[in-house]
Amino acid sequence: MKTFLNALLFCLIMVPATLLAQTTVSGTVTDKADAMPLPGVNIIVKGTSRGTATDFDGKFSLEVNQGETIVVSYLGYTSQEIVYNGQSTLDVVLQEDAAQLDEVVLIGYGSTTKQDATGAVEKVGDEEFNRGAIVAPQQLIAGKAAGVRVTTGGGAAGEGGEIRIRGGASLGGDFGGTNDPLIVVDGLPIDQRGGAQGITNALNAVNPADIEDFVVLKDASATAIYGSRASNGVILITTKKGRANSPFKVEYGLQASVRNVANTVDVLSASQYRALASDPRFDTSSLGNASTDWQDEIYSTGVGMIHNITVSKGYENFNFRVNLNHSSQEGPLDGLFERSGINMAFVHRFLDNDLKLTLTSNLTSSESDFANDGAIGSAVRFDPTLPVFDENGDYTQYPLNPNAPINPLWFLDPANDNDRQTVKRAITNFNVDYRFWFLKDLRFNLNAGIDYAENDGHRFEAARPNIANGVPLSEVSSGLNRNTLLDFYLNYKTDIESINTNIDITAGHSFQEFYIEGFFDRTSNASISQTDINRNALESYFARASFDIADKYLISASYRRDGSSRFNENNRWGNFPGVSVGWKISNEAFMEDSFFSNLKLRAGWGVTGQQEIGENYGFLGIYTPSRNDAANIQFGYQLSNGQIDLSQPIFLQTLRPEGFDENIKWEETDQYNVALDFGFFNNRLNGTIDAYYRETKDLLSRIPTAAGSNLEDLLITNVGEVTSRGLELSLNGVIFQKEDFGWDANVNVSFQEQEITSLSLNNDPNYFVLTGGISGGVGNNIQILREGFDPTTFFVFRQVYDDNGNPIEGSYVDVNGDNQITEADRQPYKKATPDAFIGFTNNFRYKSFDLNFTFRGSFGNYVYNNSASANGNITAVVNQAGYQANAHSSFLDTGFQNQNLFSDYYIERADFVRLDNISLGYTLPFEKMTLRASLTATNVFVITEYDGLDPEIGNGIENNFYPRTRDIVLGLNFTF
Template sequence: MKTFLNALLLCLVMVPATLMAQSTVSGTVTDKANAMPLPGVNVIIKGTTRGTSTDFDGNYTLEVNQGETIVVSYLGYTTQEIVYNGEATLDIVLQEDAAQLDEVVLIGYGATTKQDATGAVEKVGDEEFNRGAIVAPQQLIAGKAAGVRITSGGGAAGEGGEIRIRGGASLSATNDPLIVIDGLPIDQRGGAQGSRNALNAINPADIEDFVVLKDASATAIYGSRASNGVILITTKKGTANQPLQLEYGLQASTRRITNTVDVLNASQYRELAEANGVDPDTFGNANTNWQDQIFTTGIGAIHNITASKGYENFNFRVNFNHVSQEGPLDGDLYERNGFNTSFVHRFLDNDLKLTLVARGIQDEYHYADGGAIGQAVAFDPTQPVRDENGNFTQLGAPLAPSNPLFTLENTNDRQTIKRAIANFNIDYRFWFLRDLKFNLNAGIDYAENDGFRFAPANPNNPDAFAFRGFSSGLNRNTALDFFFNYKKNVESINTTLDITAGHAYQEFYIRSNIDQTSGPNITIDTDINRNALESYFARASFDIADKYLISASFRRDGSSRFSEDNRWGSFPGLSVGWKLMNESFMQDSFFSNLKLRAGWGVTGQQEIGQNYGFLGLYTPSRNDQANIQFGTDVNGQPIFIQTLRPEGFDENLKWEETTQYNVAIDFGFFNNRITGTVDAYYRETEDLLATVPVPAGSNLTDLITTNVGAITSRGIEFSLNGVIAQKEDFGWDTNFNLTFQEQEITKLSLSDDPNFFIQTGGISGGVGNNIQIWKPGFDPSTFFVFRQVYDNDGNPIEGAYVDVNGDNQITEADRQAYKKATPDAFIGFTNNFRYKSFDLNFTFRGSFGNYVYNNVASDRGNLNAIIGQPGYNANPHASILDTEFTGQNLFSDAYIQRADFVRLDNISLGYTFPFEKVKLRASLTATNLFVITEYDGLDPEIGNGIENNFYPRTRDVVLGLNFTF
């Protein structure tokens, strides 16, 4: 008891003594470069929440105990820690931190810093990604980068997205960018057969950052595959000297569609059908919304378990990822199990670094039959789902649509994909020449797929056959490249040299096997495709006096897709930069960063969808329908002989070449609290690889892929980043990007005929109809329509079109190029807020000047959709109530609708619990929360601009839990 009283007495004495020891310190925080006061600087006692910030004049006052550490931090400046020793006044001078500008950015076969980059290069890091239950990696950066437009293909389970960098540069060839994952370029045609998305093999939670190379001066180092830009993906690999860290993440989600096709309900249908002569006895007694019947709430879960540790010379990261995602269409399911590993080991005092990245993935797709969407749109709404016997209701006529629920229940379509992606890298600095490094990269992307599809016979047609099909395949992509890099600061000429030269070889092998049976028709076929690419490349960069930048690159590519005469192509690139901020006359400027850039380059295109277009090939017949009967056997049965058919070819097929010019300015204000970039580009593609008609008898086919024509595009990209607030308890940063773009076909025939055009953009309604046009002077996505005539009340007059050529008759000559599917401009707007342990971020995307052709309305928005069907009645599109059309008006411009939109794409609210041993963050995320648009169809964001049987996008709500131990 005595001891306790003594201790209590000591405490009573010490507490006031401690309180009395606390002192008040004040001072001014200034900028070392110009001695100007800095407002808003955080002045915090380390390890506590006690602190303040400087006022407009840079002054602060703080209560502090002797021996405590004062932490002074401000965006763009090096943080200082000062031990308090009883001073009454403590003035602090902060030095600008160049780390932001010195941030390393990957470029082709090397790296640079933001301040030294001369090409149009944009990096999007992990902290900037969209949040939620993201399965397709490309969705991480939707709306995040100027000039990059990502359009999801719909709401299907495991669905990917279309990536367009500066709008694409081709017609018939691919417009997808080249994607390089940890140094391994993947096949631009997709990494595995049967997959909805080539990038699904990459776990989004395993990605460190994306680097987008946009202009030709940056992409020319990738030569023949870089016309549509390049995306470099770097995955997480852990860090050196890192304690063991265990992480578990869970994202549980629900998914529902946000809209359905506008059709008549049962009462509207009965009224309209009966008024036009349909016997009421044919109506059912139900009121069925067939789209509600086929769409359900999809449930999903994503699990990530990660372990990482770093030693002085070795670090590793191991991740297991499980994804289960249901699509809203009943029975649609995607599952992924992935094991992702990375190992980094450093030898010889860090002169030798070995990196192994390996991942094994198994994808499982249970495909729901997308045809059920069209069946649900057309099916009679008065019919019940099942008849009185419990069987699915059918319409009975041979050409009638099947009951969509019957289709979904009786179709079994599955695909299993096993894929391994591995990359081994050696990085070695020579002991005898410290400025010289050698880098070797060996990679493989190997995938096997195995699947089957069983589809029932049309229950309305007794002569129809069920379908049974098996498929399997193999994709193998192997790559080996190496390069030498010499980097040295030559003081005598005040110049830093960075020189790279190397060689690359890549081979693609694809085998597909098909075994299909539908009644007497049997198809057994094996296709093997193989192509290779060999390349030599070099780049030289010069940083003169830390002010003037020059970079030149050259690549020589040889592709097996072209004949020996046209096999090799050359792709140069050149860019310059001027770091004005380092000029003496800019020292007192209000700019904190200012750089001018300009670039030029030539890139290529070889993804033409075929490997042997320059060779004369013969194709064997694949089923009895393509064989020829030669007599009969002894039993009187016909004898069929297999045929060999010559295929069309162009022996002069060669590279598609794209030349691009780029000028830009990078700027920063207020110590880089506000930064931005403006890029302007002009691009021209010549020797277009396009599939065009040829005169009869001039080749062995009526359509051939050849080099013809040219296309130009131009645009302006604006990106602005701001740190609005940076306090200890509150932070707010924002990003806004705006892109203007324009594209035009300038030539489409070898004869330079300005009136030559090619119809494209196939639509439903009739056979072989197209709604878009390729024609010189127009965007490739331009629509080709008749100009609709309207009455005095603004209603369209059926079959009445403008006689454009004045010949008093409406013919194909009166169809006109009108509007386009690609936008004139698109935006992304992101805000990130932080308040104590809460965080909130959201991203808006917008598109302006784009149009959509509503093919569902043009095909089915008429009375013929009800009464004109052979032996059955069907539901029309609800537009019939406005137009009162009796028949199809497929080519009327009334169905071309403006599709501007602003979409709240992603919003996430999180809270980090202040536990000591375990870090826990809980989050609630919603995607596709709402869309503001005047378009009255299903969705204003349709990739090709034609709405027909589109799988609706979903609104996802995601609960996330992330534990770090």
């Protein structure tokens, strides 16, 4: 009894002592990425039920005892455990967990998680984007995703980029359907023909700073839900919308840039040009006394500025984000692109979050002042010994000759050339997402969107100074593009415990209409005035069912039925199924102690289509009326005062029939995909190996027709097949993840191969079509479409070389052995598309510093150096009527007297490795503001053996190419 009383007395003494030892700690939880407070973070004392959550400002207070462990956790972030040692305040910085497998990714008409995805789906988020003064959204993901190749078109202001997913499934170019992917912005598919008239980039209306992420759907099992437009892949763009329960935030971003061309065409200098005087045909009397680098004269430093002001706020049931932005970018060849916009996103939740309404609207006004790139060709050809201005202060010109180059500075003078386009565009989308009260697993989703654009343009060009009695050119244009969408679907998602299966079923309907109206009026010696209307519609039914059995076995099947007004009733509807399976091997019992944190095998098959045939109604017989006096028939003369007036002829309007194929139908692509996803060390090291095989049949192609068989020499019809195959590897690693230092990296490698397996209607293996127009003659082509070869294959004579390895002019291999060199000796040789391309990105952080850089590389691709083949000879200088032009410097190596346009000497290997982007930043957190300063350089250097302007040419033909720029960007970002 005494012992019990002593123990009771001890406890009564210790209880208040324990309570007195418990203290209150307070602090703030912030996001490592932007130093912004995180609301709703769970903070619990480990092993107890004591806990709290942060408020809207990220603040918390908690009673805790000495030595206890505080656990700080938040969805999507790496949890932290902190031992309490008497601190009065506790400020915690959380970092996004790169090893999360439950990250949500969009798929067509729905979403899934990374671990449940069975198709080839890749997400590139805001934190992974390329940095710098980026105007074209495509540039954000260059080098970031396996199987995705982004090629910028050049250095012009506002220039976009060509996106190719797995190389494209069609022929492309002038003789085939488009290879561009379908792009969907916040649920609205953009018109694949370009989005709006008068712009160089369909995505220029989207502000890169407003993009949350890109999701790339690469294989047919993932893209089949988009049916007739998905053969070349699908890109889903999601814009930023703010977050619920987030504090009021104001952000201001400023990016100031300077840009210069990274390289110029190698031509003869003034001293090298004068050295040609030893040639008896060279007219020394035409030489001037100057030493003018014409390319240096036309290119200048372009200045750019990007402003972004963003306000956002999140409540429990409502959040919004509004961005005001202005971008201006000068091209080094003169020219200017300006874009002003307001982007708004509003999300409201009703009925205990069962009803969610989302409105996004992107309103922009962009103005392009296009520089006349004719100045580039003139700068390459103009005599380097002539001054810019003559003794009268006028631009120095050659004697009158319509074939002579014009002083390149003449093109850049606003008094002589002015080309402006203004585009006002609105992309607005309204989404309703409703969870039924009587069945919480059933949702109804409705999406209504419109992409509306109006354009006005004016172009003036003074009379050409090389033409006697020249006539000035004046053009005005206007038009509108309207793309409207209404789709809805029902989604049922539930867990059936009795069979241990999660099911996700979707079914819906979509209708989309495209309307283009354009007006064009030209005043010159061949006046034209015309109005065109272009309209087509697409109606679709779609469904998908996905099953996750025992969190191990995945099955997904989709189906879409598309009807297009572009085809006749017999071919109007197309069916596009897709199916994929997955096995989460790492979830099997036998893998419980494995060193894999993720291991999934998946495979898929699907059918997709192509309907971008360049015309709306290729199956109809269309008659084009004659306009003005063109193609009219003179019927007689008018009477004036009872007399025939010969000055007033009477014309009758004619109707000109166009060629058509009434049986034209969908281009159809079958694709197979097999892949392995893997992860180690809690998925901090993870990657994917994807292999695919794709076959496209009934190619939409423009082919020559037999004489008398149709109304045109070239006709769009279905002909031929193309197959492609490839292997893609990606590896992501969080190499270090400490409080003061972090390092993560990504490398992706893509191998690809494409081949035409059939091209003619009668299966003639020797049939071919020449393509790839070049300069140096009228109607010359350097590429070939032919069975057994890549669609970008070159078509050349095989050059003969002497014992010293120098090319022998005009000497080619007699391939067929008939002792003469004829067209029959031209052979398919090399190609413009790469065998492989890579992207390599590294991100470092040390305390408040961050550094990231991206390399891109391409291997196995070739470029035809048309600048050298057309002008790298003495004839290009002296064999001109009444003037002498400059030559390409390759003449100094070859000594060629004449053009050798079709020699394989000019097919040059164009492998390259490019440091595409490097950025250094420093973040300064203040009490009520965060400042981040950054310095970024783009296109820093290129390692290549290619002798020409740039090894990365989209069609593989270098001629009059606008050089890419090297940009230096200073960025300042303020967050309040």
